[in-house]
Amino acid sequence: MTLEELSAAISACLTQAVAAGEISVDIPDVVRVERPKSREHGDWATNIALQLGKKAGMAPRDFAQLLANRLAEVPGVGAVDIAGPGFLNITLDAAAAGELARTIVEAGKAYGTNDSLAGHVVNMEFVSANPTGPLHIGHTRWAALGDAIARVLRASGADVTSEYYINDAGNQMNVFARSVYNRMHGLPVPEGGYPGEYIKELADIVEAEAPELKGLDEETALPQIRELAYKAQMADIKKTLADFGVSFDVFFSETSLHEGGAVADAVARLREQGHIFDQEGAVWLRTTDFGDDKNRVLIRANGEPTYFAADAAYYLSKKDRGFTEKIYLLGADHHGYVNRLKAIAACAGDDKEKNIEVLIGQLISVNGAKLSKRAGNIIELRDLIDWLGADALRYSLGRFPADSPIALDPEQLKKNTNDNPVFYVQYAHARSAAAARNAAEKNVTRESFDASELTDPTENELLAVLGQFPSVVAGAAEFREPHRIARYLEQVAGAYHSWYAATRITPIGEDTNVLPVHSARLWLNDATTTVLANGLELLGVSAPERM
């Protein structure tokens, strides 16, 4: 019996009780069932009687008793106790609890997926680093987190498009091009230009692809240099992201908004909506109507659109493309943009509470990380990957909520001990894979399965933990908090190791007599492998068979 089935059974009991006239109350859509903190309180517990008792005009304990009478009749439910102010503590029959192992193994990769976000069409924008240099530590967390959020949303049934907004317009691109031009000609870095050694690499690439550009005057050469250097830099960014296991469905160019007329169009549309006014030669959006602390300029007095105007056009593009929810993942240094972004949504006629969501993450630091001379004294993502490994980096960034500041300790991440949680979890996976290999050698198979053999307390515990996976995934998706997956996997690994230490999958030593309990344990072992692998996949971390 899965957690979902138990929850549904309780709902059914409530419905029956209402139909029988025993109680009169509105029943919530989902009854929450939790693992009690103390094992003395049974396998599962619900506080539904505390929640509904008062509404039904009954003492919670009386309400609980009514529910318990019906629940005790449900097949698979072993015992129902009422505790404290009205908690229902439920114990399942060993066989009913153990069936979960089969459910998980047979579901395979699908175990953990759920339909809690079915019907949601989500645009998930993250990283969106300027194409004027390599990805650095500031992008690392958003890459790991954004990708993991996209994965848990998909696992919960949402239709997700992950998107990278390329700021390839504006003066910065000219500065970028001039920096490359100067490097090609041995000139010093221009005023406010980009100093890193990577500019030299870009200069070499540009020179190799278009040697005729060298020696031309700046004005003539710049457009082509800009284009070639930009392409080379984006290729570098995409390569680094790929090495980090992060993929995007769409790379969206800001320039395409300007050139395609989308920016002008957006201004016109917002004007129709009645939120635009003209003042001192500039065109303004009245964002203060929707919670911003000041109004924002869309078109400067000199006729040039602002970056904000492109933001507005970009939002409208997302809206036009049919996304019901637009999620932006931004660093804390951009938190001042939240209100104005939401105001754009509201000005466009959207609900700024539902159609747009801006996640603000705190920044990270890595103690002792070497600054990249190549990139101009910043910490490069590529260097971090080479130094710490993509798995350790992604996992350690993925196991904290976005609003928690992180100071990574590189010495810890390189250790192969419990210090380093990614090893603890990966080790559990490798160990369970090894146990399965060993079982095959000893002729323990999954041909038969008697769930009632799984009676050890550690088996009960492991089954209970495994059963929570779908609801953990759904929670991670609902709250955009994939760190719940990581914390959960650590719990799975712990329960697995305890079980592994307490029981055996294969007969001992020379004994070759395979018993039903051995097969049952192999099912449980493989169910654990499945959950660990599926969970690591959601975090973009590998699940090694051997370490």
Next chain:
RNA sequence: GCCUCUGUAGCUCAGUGGAUAGAGCGUCUGCCUCCGGAGCAGAAGGCCGAAGGUUCGAUUCCUUUCAGGGGCACCA
């Protein structure tokens, strides 16, 4: 000044209004002739920054306050 995030064990941090607030590290004590000891079992360690409020119940929600991080462009 305004906005925002954080404050929980010695350290790094989890914790969706519920029962005795958790994990890892560090400290201490045990456990492999047998499936991976990168592991397991146990001990010690807490005024959940402070003060009010909401209610059957608050680490969790609200207000105030203290301390620390980040941000407040006709830049991109």
